[in-house]
Amino acid sequence: MMQRRKTRKIRLGSVEVGGDAPVSVQSMTTTRTEDVAATAAQIRELERLGCDIVRVAVPTDAAAAALGRIKDAIEIPLVADVHFSHKLALEAIRQGVDGLRINPGNMRNMDAVREVVLAAGERCIPIRIGVNSGSISERRGLDVVPDASDLCSLMVDTVLEYCSFFESVGFGDIKLSLKASDVPTTMAAYRRVAAECDYPLHVGITAAGLPDESIIKSSVGIGGLLSEGIGDTIRVSITGPPADEVRVGIQILKALRLRPPGLRLLSCPTCGRCEIDLPGLVESVRRGLPEDLLDEDLEIAVMGCVVNGPGEAARADFGVAGGKGFAHIFEKGERIKKVAEQNIVRELLDHIARRRAMVTGRDSAGNNL
Amino acid sequence: MMQRRKTRKIRLGSVEVGGDAPVSVQSMTTTRTEDVAATAAQIRELERLGCDIVRVAVPTDAAAAALGRIKDAIEIPLVADVHFSHKLALEAIRQGVDGLRINPGNMRNMDAVREVVLAAGERCIPIRIGVNSGSISERRGLDVVPDASDLCSLMVDTVLEYCSFFESVGFGDIKLSLKASDVPTTMAAYRRVAAECDYPLHVGITAAGLPDESIIKSSVGIGGLLSEGIGDTIRVSITGPPADEVRVGIQILKALRLRPPGLRLLSCPTCGRCEIDLPGLVESVRRGLPEDLLDEDLEIAVMGCVVNGPGEAARADFGVAGGKGFAHIFEKGERIKKVAEQNIVRELLDHIARRRAMVTGRDSAGNNL
Numbered sequence A, B: 001m002m003q004r005r006k007t008r009k010i011r012l013g014s015v016e017v018g019g020d021a022p023v024s025v026q027s028m029t030t031t032r033t034e035d036v037a038a039t040a041a042q043i044r045e046l047e048r049l050g051c052d053i054v055r056v057a058v059p060t061d062a063a064a065a066a067l068g069r070i071k072d073a074i075e076i077p078l079v080a081d082v083h084f085s086h087k088l089a090l091e092a093i094r095q096g097v098d099g100l101r102i103n104p105g106n107m108r109n110m111d112a113v114r115e116v117v118l119a120a121g122e123r124c125i126p127i128r129i130g131v132n133s134g135s136i137s138e139r140r141g142l143d144v145v146p147d148a149s150d151l152c153s154l155m156v157d158t159v160l161e162y163c164s165f166f167e168s169v170g171f172g173d174i175k176l177s178l179k180a181s182d183v184p185t186t187m188a189a190y191r192r193v194a195a196e197c198d199y200p201l202h203v204g205i206t207a208a209g210l211p212d213e214s215i216i217k218s219s220v221g222i223g224g225l226l227s228e229g230i231g232d233t234i235r236v237s238i239t240g241p242p243a244d245e246v247r248v249g250i251q252i253l254k255a256l257r258l259r260p261p262g263l264r265l266l267s268c269p270t271c272g273r274c275e276i277d278l279p280g281l282v283e284s285v286r287r288g289l290p291e292d293l294l295d296e297d298l299e300i301a302v303m304g305c306v307v308n309g310p311g312e313a314a315r316a317d318f319g320v321a322g323g324k325g326f327a328h329i330f331e332k333g334e335r336i337k338k339v340a341e342q343n344i345v346r347e348l349l350d351h352i353a354r355r356r357a358m359v360t361g362r363d364s365a366g367n368n369l
Helices: A036-049 A061-072 A086-094 A110-122 A133-137 A148-168 A183-198 A211-228 A240-254 A278-288 A307-313 A341-360 B036-048 B061-072 B086-094 B110-123 B148-168 B183-196 B213-227 B242-255 B278-288 B309-316 B341-360
Strands: A010-014 A015-019 A023-028 A053-057 A078-080 A097-104 A129-132 A174-179 A233-234 A264-267 A299-304 A319-321 A326-331 A333-342 B011-012 B013-019 B024-028 B052-057 B078-082 B099-102 B125-132 B172-179 B234-236 B265-268 B301-302 B317-320 B327-329 B334-340
Touching: A010 A086, A023 A240, A023 B183, A036 A061, A036 A240, A053 A061, A053 A129, A061 A078, A061 A086, A078 A086, A086 A097, A086 B036, A097 A110, A110 A129, A110 A148, A133 A326, A133 B309, A148 A174, A148 A183, A148 A319, A174 A183, A183 A211, A211 B052, A211 B213, A233 A240, A233 B213, A233 B341, A240 B234, A264 A278, A278 A299, A278 A341, A299 A307, A299 B125, A299 B148, A307 A319, A307 A326, A319 A341, A326 A341, A326 B183, A333 A341, B036 B052, B036 B061, B036 B242, B036 B334, B052 B061, B061 B078, B061 B086, B061 B099, B078 B086, B086 B099, B086 B213, B099 B110, B099 B278, B110 B125, B148 B183, B172 B183, B172 B341, B183 B213, B213 B242, B234 B242, B278 B301, B278 B317, B278 B341, B301 B309, B309 B327, B317 B341, B327 B341, B334 B341
Parallel strands: A023 A053, A023 A233, A053 A078, A078 A097, A097 A129, A129 A174, A264 A299, A299 A319, B024 B052, B024 B234, B052 B078, B078 B099, B099 B125, B125 B172, B265 B301, B301 B317
Antiparallel strands: A010 A015, A319 A326, A326 A333, B011 B013, B317 B327, B327 B334
C-alpha cells in the first residue's frame, strides 16, 4: 500500500541503502571514539538490538587512528562523522571505514572537500552530505537567524550545491540528510530535496531532546516521511543511550510494515465498557510470552469488551475478549474456551505454547516432543 | 508550510471541529460511566491537561441515564459512545450530550439508525460515524477475515454508505473515523475517505496497545496523516490512563506546530564529541524550569559540543553549548558567559529568571520588582 520513492542504491560495506534495499536503522555511539574497547562494546550491543549501520564521531587524530581497530571488532558497517577537518576525513578513509559523513555547514574549503571526495571515490566509500539546522547558517556567513521557511531553503540549496560539486568531480556515491530540530521544517526540507534528486535519503530529526519528546517528534517526522515513501535509512536522535534510538527506529519501521512486524500485542484503551483489569492483563501477557516468540509474525489481541473484542480477536492469531469476570479465548477467529478472569493469562499462554509445540514439534524448553 | 484539507465545520458544544478550527485532542474515560462522581473527576483531570472533547462509553440504561449529571459536572463537550442499541443513542441525545458516536459495524437496522439521526438533527447534535477494524466484518456478515487491502476498502465503503444514508435523511452534521490496529491500513483508509468527501475526520489508531507501542504507532499514524493535512480532531488510544492519551495527543500537535509549541527543550543525542554529562544536564534543566514557563513560546537548546551547539544555541532563545568541563551560555545568538560544568544548570536558570523578570517586571515568586 506504500510506494517508496525510487532512489539510487549505494552500499556501505555489506549493507545496501536506497533502491529496493530495506530501510535500515542507524545509531551513533556516545563513547569516546578514542576508547576502542568501550566503543566496540557499545556497537556490539547495538548490533544485537538490530542496528544496521553505526556512526562514530571523529573529533581528533586519536579518534581517527582508532577507526581501523574499531572496525575489526564489529560486524556492521562503520561510518565516520567528520566536521571541520578534511584531514580527519582522509585519515578515516585510510582506516577503512565503510562510509563518511561530512557537514557542508563546517567544511567550506572546496579544494579540501575535493581531496576527500577523490579519496572516497578511490576506495568506493559513499559520503553522506549531512546538513543540520544547528550548523547551516555559519556556512553562509549569515549573521541573522533564518526563519523556518528560509532555513528549509537554505538546507536544501546547500545540499544540492554540494551534490553538484561532487558530481563535477565525478562522484555520485552520495546519501543526503537535512535535519532540523523542528519537525515541519525537517519534513518540508526532505520533501523538497526528494523532488529534486534521486539520491538516497538518511532521515532524522536533530536535537530532538530527551526520550519523551524525541520519541514522539521522531515518530511523527521520520514515520510521516516514510509513509510518503521518503527515506532509505533512518536515525532516531535521543538524548540518552543509543540502544533506545535503535529500539525506537525499529518500532517505527515495524509500525509501517517496512520491517517484518514480529509479534504484535494489540490491546484496546479500555473504557466504561471494560469489566476486567485490562492493562494488568496485557502487561502479564507481555511478561509471560517466551522470548523466542517475539520475532515471530504473530498477532495477539487482548481486548476488554464485546465491541471490538471478538473482531480484533478473530483477526489475530490468538485473542482474548473480556466479559464480566471472564474472557473468551480465540484462535484465528475460533472461540476456543471461556475462562475465569484469574485464569486468563495462564490459559492463553498455555494455549499458545501447546499450539506452538504442535507446529514446531518442540516444547517451550526446546525439547523434541 | 502545511496545508490542511478543507473540511466542513461542525460544532460539539463550544468546540468546533473541521474547517479552520484548530485540531482538537480527545480522550475517553476508563471509569464506569454509571459512576457519575468517578467519571466527572476523571474528565476534570483531562480538562486540566488540555483535553478538548471527552467521550464516555454508554453500554447500559444506567450509563445513559447518568449522562446529564456528568455533563453538568464538566466543562468540555461530552460525546456518548453507543454500540448495538439505538435506544441507548436516543436516551443519550435526550440527556443532552454534545455529540454521538455510533458504529456502522454493529448498528445495522437502518430504520433504527434513521430514528437516531432524526433525533440528533432536532437537537443539532453531530454524529461520528466510526468504524473500527475490530467490528467491521460483522456488518457484512463476512465469515472470512479480510486482508489489509480488503479491510481498508470495507471500512471506506461502509462509512461512505452510511454517509449517503444520513444525507438521504437530510443530515450532514457528520464526522468520520476509520481506525485499524494496523498503521498503514489506517492511513490508507483515511487518505481514501479524505479524497471522497469533505466531512471532518477524527483520526486515531485503534487497539494500539501499551504505552511503548501505542505512542510510536499513534505518532507515526496520526502524525503522518496530520502532516499531509488530514485530520480535524485526534484521539490517541493507549492501554493505560487516559491522561497519557491527552499528553501524547498534545505533543503530536505541538511537534507539527498545529498547537502553540510552548517551551521546547532541544538537546543533542550526544556522541564521542561530547565532553559533559549532557543527559544529566538536560534533565536538571527540565526539572529546574519554573512551571509557569512551560506554556511560553520559548526554545532552550542544551547542546554537547561545537558542531551544532553554537548554531542551535543561537537559534534558540536561550542556549548552552558544552565544551570540556565548561559551557557557553547563549541568549538569542549572543554568547553571554562561559561557566564551569558544575555551575551550568544554576547559571542558565538564573539567567533565564533574570531576563524573564526584566520582561515581566516580576520576580519568579510573582512579586513586583
